[in-house]
Amino acid sequence: MSDWQCRMVKAPLTALGAAVGRTAVSAQLQVQGSADWPTRRRAVAGLLGTAGAFLAGCSQTSQYLSSTPPQSPQTPLATTIGTGQVKAGLILPLSAAGNAGVAGGAMRNAAEMAISEFNNPNIQLLVKDDGGTAEAARVGAQQAIDEGAEIILGPLFAQSVSFVGQVARPRNVPVIAFSTDANVASAGVYLLSFLPETDVDRVVQYAASTGKHSYAALIPDNPYGTVVEAAFKQAVARRGGQVVALERYPHDKTAMANPVRSVAQASARADALFIPDGGDAVPDVAQALGADGVNLKRLQLLGTGLWDDPRIYAAPALDGGCYAAPDGAGYRNFSARYRARYNQDPVRTATLAYDAVALVAALVKTQGPQRFSQQVLTSPSGFTGIDGLFRFRPDGTNERGLAVLRVTASGAQTAAPPLRSFGGGSAT
Numbered sequence: 001m002s003d004w005q006c007r008m009v010k011a012p013l014t015a016l017g018a019a020v021g022r023t024a025v026s027a028q029l030q031v032q033g034s035a036d037w038p039t040r041r042r043a044v045a046g047l048l049g050t051a052g053a054f055l056a057g058c059s060q061t062s063q064y065l066s067s068t069p070p071q072s073p074q075t076p077l078a079t080t081i082g083t084g085q086v087k088a089g090l091i092l093p094l095s096a097a098g099n100a101g102v103a104g105g106a107m108r109n110a111a112e113m114a115i116s117e118f119n120n121p122n123i124q125l126l127v128k129d130d131g132g133t134a135e136a137a138r139v140g141a142q143q144a145i146d147e148g149a150e151i152i153l154g155p156l157f158a159q160s161v162s163f164v165g166q167v168a169r170p171r172n173v174p175v176i177a178f179s180t181d182a183n184v185a186s187a188g189v190y191l192l193s194f195l196p197e198t199d200v201d202r203v204v205q206y207a208a209s210t211g212k213h214s215y216a217a218l219i220p221d222n223p224y225g226t227v228v229e230a231a232f233k234q235a236v237a238r239r240g241g242q243v244v245a246l247e248r249y250p251h252d253k254t255a256m257a258n259p260v261r262s263v264a265q266a267s268a269r270a271d272a273l274f275i276p277d278g279g280d281a282v283p284d285v286a287q288a289l290g291a292d293g294v295n296l297k298r299l300q301l302l303g304t305g306l307w308d309d310p311r312i313y314a315a316p317a318l319d320g321g322c323y324a325a326p327d328g329a330g331y332r333n334f335s336a337r338y339r340a341r342y343n344q345d346p347v348r349t350a351t352l353a354y355d356a357v358a359l360v361a362a363l364v365k366t367q368g369p370q371r372f373s374q375q376v377l378t379s380p381s382g383f384t385g386i387d388g389l390f391r392f393r394p395d396g397t398n399e400r401g402l403a404v405l406r407v408t409a410s411g412a413q414t415a416a417p418p419l420r421s422f423g424g425g426s427a428t
Contacts, residue, residue: 082115084122086364086371089144091154091164092353096132103156104129106346107178107353111153113341114357121361130155138163145171151372152176153356156349158184165189174372176359178352182227185396190377192356192390193349194326196224197231198400199304200276202324204235206404206416207272212300213241216263216270218285220277221248228276228304244269251281256288264292272300279311286317301407313411324402326387327418334386355385381422388418 081090090111092104111125126147128140137160141152145167151174155164158181165186168175175189185191207215215236219225225248236243245266247259267273267289273296275282282303286296301321303312308325312318331351338346362383363371370376374394382391382399389401401419405412 081125089149089152093132094129110350110354134159134163190392200231208239212272216245217274260288276304278306279309283315321407330386351386
């Protein structure tokens, strides 16, 4: 299984205190301006796979990528970014075909932008192109470490992360990778990505806080569905709830009839209904439930970040449904600055590269020789980036302070604000 976007103003990245016991680093730019906000994380499901699966997934989820692919450079891109003394490897699929290469190029741009906006940080990025393959990622990591890299940023795909970890771990070099497959996380190999498990936990937490205890679920029969099903069952159990009905369905109107009917028959015992799929499927599922006599207005509908899709907002049956996602202000500002700098829209994963580089720069500035130690990287207070609060768990996965958004015909509205602090508790 596997991998699953103005004007510049005066205050670039700032460190908020040197003590790890407090919120040690803020990678949040203080910016002004506005930009159209494309849909968030529509292709998280498409990223659940190898590079090949990524290409296939993105062909169906184009909102994830810029509508204006990066132009081919007239001269080769530099293999280093920045001139500082502390070196960090950056491994991306720059020469990969199709959407993977587009993502890699945009993430490299975002890394370059972070260096520029931090105002001459004492770091140098050693850029390595893995072409979307695990073996090239392993070679790139080995080269970066041999050249003095103290930390590796990337790669993007799950299998590549595993290969890089095998090289970096014996050398005690931490990795901050961008895969959304929690299976490749481990101590010292951290995932700075949007993990589906985090979406699920946040939206169930919100539902429980509003008095929901009995849950039904219709879950897509694909790798993404497998991940979110496990996370859903755990999240409900942690909060003392019960799952009264759960079925998997294929994305075919005829074939989904039986699982939908089964959940419809049990829905009278539920007060919330979880449908973790995207805009190409959820309206069909809702329509089928209605045809089976389910009053969707009686249930609290719940989704994941895949619900950030115009087709969801356009479906009246889904009005009032809730899903977890980052607050949009940071991304809107980032996207505007990126567009002004590169004359094109970023891909959604570009913020991950920006935040990774910003984090490294801030830790170098504030944390001294222990800057990339496990104690610093897994600070319970976490860090603040473009997409809000996040922290790394000791097992390499992450926790994010997501907002809960409510579906309306005019777009998403905030049902619950994002966390502004983890309160000092350990990330477990």
